[in-house]
Amino acid sequence: MLEEKGILKVSSSFLARSMNLTASQVRQDFCNFGEFGQQGYGYDVIRLKNEILKILGLTKRYSVIILGAGNIGRALAGYGGFLRDGFEVKAVFDEKSDIELENGLPLLSMDSLQEYVKQEKPDIAVIAVPGQSAYEVAKKAVDFGIKSLWNFAPIDLKFDGVCVENIFMSDSLYVLAYKMNH
């Protein structure tokens, strides 16, 4: 955002304020990854951004498949924002093959997942199936060779040597309800 606004340098105290941290926390966090700033000068915005992208692994590109073509799967398939960050959705898989995707992405049958993963070696599988089938679908993907899961199903998924990140939408809504009542 600072880059888009044409701002060239930024202080740790400015960054701290925007993230509800202290300037010292910001400096210490950055220090864990090297020295990005100069005492009394602050951080060069573009250099800092590039260093953070490197730390996060966002200078690479990732190929993504989506398992499940329901509301969430289709929304993710149609969302252009991920591509900008280097995450490219390559295909969507579903049990039902009569669903059409508007954006030209191939919708493939779950039966062809093994062959696809073997050939294309996608980096990330998005679990966008209902909770009841999420473990079974994720297990298949992992058995076929997937090493990273982005999970939208409301269950904990754990597999040895597999990275998992969860988006628990219902939990977030429950927390909102709790806040509204307390």
Added chain:
Amino acid sequence: MLEEKGILKVSSSFLARSMNLTASQVRQDFCNFGEFGQQGYGYDVIRLKNEILKILGLTKRYSVIILGAGNIGRALAGYGGFLRDGFEVKAVFDEKSDIELENGLPLLSMDSLQEYVKQEKPDIAVIAVPGQSAYEVAKKAVDFGIKSLWNFAPIDLKFDGVCVENIFMSDSLYVLAYKMNH
């Protein structure tokens, strides 16, 4: 899930295992809200569920409006799961009025938001517009009387006396990328 499986009672150690906590943590957490279990017997599944629903505020029903009819807004509008939990989507608002919603929900113009909020008093507004317009749209909703925001835009929203819960999808994807590289 236990209820669906017909399981009638459950121990704190079983609950702890399923959530990566210790039995003592589970018991202490529940203790903060009253006594739901009996020493040596465990928790009655249905009673425990009902107590947790009460704590979370999920025994009430909430009316929800969605601000933004892009991919995320439409997916949320079409997702039936929230209704089961008591969150009923009543209307979707967007700048563009030429978008059709498949599920019969009214798609209204952002211009009619003030009148709608005044008349219908929805409990929750979902912020499903792009980051650049999210603050402005949320500010309007709050000025018109909305007290709770479920925010999908990648910015922090803060307003006095307003509950906010965030779903930062891109952040989650960045964390996944970080895990994949470390």
